[in-house]
Amino acid sequence: MFCTPMIDLATEFGVPSYAFFTTNLAFLALMFHLQTQRDEQNMDTSKLNDSDSELHFPGFVNPIPAKVLPTVIVHKDCTPVIIDIARRFRETKGILVNSFMEIESHPLEFLSQSQVGNIPPIFPVGPILNLKGDGHDESSSGEFDVIMQWLDNQPPSSVVFLCFGSMGSFSEDQVQEIAYALEQSGHRFLWSLRKPQPKGAMSPPTDYSNFEEVLPEGFLERTAEVGKMIGWAPQVSVLAHPAIGGFVSHCGWNSTLESIWFGVPIAAWPLYAEQQFNAFQMVRELGLAVEIKMDYKSDSRLEIKEPPIVTAEEIKRGIVGLMEPQSDVRKKMKVISEKSRKASAKGGGSSYSSLRDFISLVLGNMP
Numbered sequence: 001m002f003c004t005p006m007i008d009l010a011t012e013f014g015v016p017s018y019a020f021f022t023t024n025l026a027f028l029a030l031m032f033h034l035q036t037q038r039d040e041q042n043m044d045t046s047k048l049n050d051s052d053s054e055l056h057f058p059g060f061v062n063p064i065p066a067k068v069l070p071t072v073i074v075h076k077d078c079t080p081v082i083i084d085i086a087r088r089f090r091e092t093k094g095i096l097v098n099s100f101m102e103i104e105s106h107p108l109e110f111l112s113q114s115q116v117g118n119i120p121p122i123f124p125v126g127p128i129l130n131l132k133g134d135g136h137d138e139s140s141s142g143e144f145d146v147i148m149q150w151l152d153n154q155p156p157s158s159v160v161f162l163c164f165g166s167m168g169s170f171s172e173d174q175v176q177e178i179a180y181a182l183e184q185s186g187h188r189f190l191w192s193l194r195k196p197q198p199k200g201a202m203s204p205p206t207d208y209s210n211f212e213e214v215l216p217e218g219f220l221e222r223t224a225e226v227g228k229m230i231g232w233a234p235q236v237s238v239l240a241h242p243a244i245g246g247f248v249s250h251c252g253w254n255s256t257l258e259s260i261w262f263g264v265p266i267a268a269w270p271l272y273a274e275q276q277f278n279a280f281q282m283v284r285e286l287g288l289a290v291e292i293k294m295d296y297k298s299d300s301r302l303e304i305k306e307p308p309i310v311t312a313e314e315i316k317r318g319i320v321g322l323m324e325p326q327s328d329v330r331k332k333m334k335v336i337s338e339k340s341r342k343a344s345a346k347g348g349g350s351s352y353s354s355l356r357d358f359i360s361l362v363l364g365n366m367p
């Protein structure tokens with residue numbers, strides 16, 4: 001989705017271009033909306049960078065607090081990049097999106113109306129997930145078996161799973177607060193904890209050689225019966241396991257779709273990119289997640305200052321809400337999970353039909 005200069009190459013060869021947008025319809029709609037606002041009303045979104053204001057966005061029912069707008073939209077160095085990508089997307093003949101109609105009807109409606117100008121046809125074809133093969137490569141298969149066996153020994157829906165994506169990690173002080181929250185919540189847990197790189201480094205976190213380095217003293221002994229610490233996590237297989245009752249997630253769109261697919265409710269703790277925006281959509285717009293801290297932002301690459309610590313009390317409140325057996329969030333998640341599976345089902349599913357429409361369009365546009 002960032003490779004818009006390829007459009008020029010296609011044009012040079014006289015072939016049409018299509019885009020594959022790997023995050024959600026709402027974010028695509030937001031990009032088009034902001035581009036229109038910029039081009040027609042000269043709006044400067046970097047003015048929203050740390051304000052208490054809200055953005056009225058026709059793709060959502062609720063106004064968006066400026067605090068959950070992605071850094072790439074409010075950061076003055078990045079705004080032109082995002083606006084330019086939206087402008088170039090309009091030159092494509094169609095856009096595939098990794099989402100499905102039933103979960104994002106509002107943004108889809110917005111994208112289908114002419115009020116935002118010449119937007120190409122949009123094809124929600126998701127959820128596209130990689131459901132096979134995580135953890136089955138040779139290097140990690142030993143670890144995989146240990147994690148699955150541990151889960152097999154836990155009661156159904158009893159375990160909270162914490163995992164923050166390929167780039168997610170926390171400072172030592174923050175790790176301690178998470179540990180206290182887990183202990184006080186009394187819930188069983190599977191925690192993927194990774195070590196941050198030195199400040200400013202672009203590379204992903206690494207595994208700790210010894211978790212005692214960062215955890216509160218005695219934590220491992222006190223929680224030995226109910227918790228398991230891991231580094232790398234076979235996320236899909238974990239989410240698919242019946243022992244999992246909730247997912248504390250950074251709300252990256254892949255992770256969000258995986259949790260939806262397996263009907264696991266989310267506690268939102270976004271870190272960077274468009275994750276705060278995804279969290280807002282999941283918590284406020286859709287009621288599919290509880291909030292831990294929706295406006296948390298941590299992005300060493302854009303030199304944002306260290307975010308304030310989220311306290312054990314706040315985290316515990318989120319976890320307790322997440323694990324509540326009869327919550328609305330849990331019920332809604334079950335319903336939308338079934339819809340996600342129907343959407344991609346062969347034959348009548350909405351995403352299946354949408355992909356078929358896309359193929360017809362491509363064939364019709366053949367040079």
Ligand SMILES: *[C@@H]1O[C@H](CO)[C@@H](O)[C@H](O)[C@H]1NC(C)=O
Nearest residue numbers: 046047049050074075076077
């Ligand atoms: C936010 O806006 C202020 C005022 O325009 C500016 O000084 C600051 O550099 C901006 N910060 C970011 C991260 O864009």
Ligand SMILES: *[C@@H]1O[C@H](CO)[C@@H](O)[C@H](O)[C@H]1NC(C)=O
Nearest residue numbers: 022128129130131166252254
């Ligand atoms: C999202 O999932 C796809 C496979 O389904 C994978 O190719 C891609 O790298 C993932 N993206 C991130 C940011 O993990």
